[in-house]
Structures are given as structure tokens and as C-alpha cells.
Amino acid sequence: MKYLILGLIAVPCFPMKTMAQPVTYPAADSVQIAANRAPEKAIDGLTDFIFYNLHPQLNRRKIRSDETQYIKEWAAIKKVVSNDNLVYERDCGRNLNNNYEWRLSKYDSSGLGQGRNASPLSSPVLNKVADAVFYGRHPELDYRRIQPIETSLASEWLQIRRAISSLHPCY
Template sequence: MVGALALALILGGANLAKAESRDQTVDRLTDLLFYRVNPGLNNRKLQAGDRNYINEWQRLRAAIYPRVKPAQEVCYSPGPGDIGWEFTVINGETYEQIYDRLADIIFYSRHPQTTGQQINIGDKARSNEWLAIRREMYISNCGL
């Protein structure tokens, strides 16, 4: 009898998964994007000495938080019982604008002395750095 119960729990385990809270989803999305633009960290947990990375992660999370909404609000045809969270636009912005903003957050966290300034057209190194960050910013909504 115990064996049958264990087998039922193993086979049905996928259906018993806990739903993520909004904060858990925001943290997961922040981690996803943060580690995509910082591949050298190899997904290691940040430590107290990683002040610059922690600052970058916190700024990214602050920008992501208001853009995580219930799936029923975001997805045009959510699945049955879909009560999860999705990344979406707010205040009339486009996804392109979101990704540009997230890339700006990472870039200016790394170069705080230039915050509020546009990258000069002739500054190829910084332009290329921003473009590399921006390339990694794309995530899809409704099914991430």
C-alpha cells in the first residue's frame, strides 16, 4: 500500500507543484536576465563583496517588478487554471522600450559616472557593450 501511494505521489507530483508568488516570479525573472548579461558569474549566488552586482540586480528587479502581472491580465488565451504571473508592458510602453530600459539599467549600473548621458556615437566600445547587453534582454511573455 505504501508503495502504491509513493508511486501515485511520484506520477502526480507535477500537478502538486506550488504556484509561484509574484515576488518569486520577479526574483526568477530578475535572476534570468541578470545572469544572461553576466555569464561570467556562472549563476553563482551573489555574496556581500559583490556590491556592484548586487546594485545591478536590485535596480533590474525594481524595473521588472511593476511589469509582472497575473497571467489572466496579460495572456489573451491563458490555459485552464493558469494563475501564474507574466512579464508585460505598462503605461503604454512597447516591449522594445522595456528591453531598452532594462539594458540602460544594467549599462548605467556598470558606468554610474555616465548616468543620464547618451552614449556618444563615436564611442564604439560603450555602444557595443550596450548592444551586447540589449541582445540578452529579450524574453517572451505568455509562457516564459
């Protein structure tokens, strides 16, 4: 390493690698944090949770390298999850230590006292996940809107959306 000597102080001329400092997150009830600060383990865990809700027949087994459609779907889900759709929030008071954990920023509101007219599929984040999976299966649609007469496509999207539907873990 080369040094520039100024008086009695030696200053490195080239950046030195520093040891990684642990990241601390603010203590608040719910904090929106850029996904690039979320640990990869948390992003992968939420991606796995959604993917295996979509494909329960896999029994959480690892995806094989020849299962390209599953690989594409998992990657599409991860992209949505890691795209600023995470919050770091308190674990609902179930733990006396006041721990925080990574969660999706929006969940479906079904069963949360929103009234009979509330849509049970209200999460924009889960809608984006359903879009990513659906359009990954149908690249020929080029992300265009499903037309009212395309009932089989609409049914397929709704089936995907319902499979990944989840209530906020605190309710």
C-alpha cells in the first residue's frame, strides 16, 4: 500500500478494504427500507414462501436445473420481492424481545374488518407477483392487459393470484 505523508499523519492513497460493519435498522413499528439493504437471506426466504404457496405439490423440495419454468417463476417472484417491496417491522408482539423481521410491504386485507365490499385480493405487491408469474408463462402477451373476452387467461391469472394470497402475519 502506498501512503501520502502529511506532517505526522500517514493517509492511504488507495482505498482500503474495511471489515463489513453490521447494519442496524431504525426501531419503529414499520419502516420502509430499500431492498438493497435487505439481507439476501430474507429476500430468498420470502421468495421461497410465495413460490411454494404457488406450487405446494413441490413440498418445498429444491428446484432441479431442468425445471426451467420453475426457475423463471422463482426469479420473477424474487425480482418483485426485492424491488423495494419489503419492510422491516416488529414481529407482532409475539416475542417479548421486541424483535423485528423482514416482510412484504403489503398483504391482502381479507378478514381484516374491511366490510363485505372489500376485495380479498387487495395487495398491489402480490398483484405484481401474480403479473410476473402470469406473463412469464405467457410471454406472447407482452404484458398487455387481459381482454374481457379472454376468460381462460383471466381465470389463470386469478388462480395464480389466489395461490399466492396471504394475510399479513400479524392478523
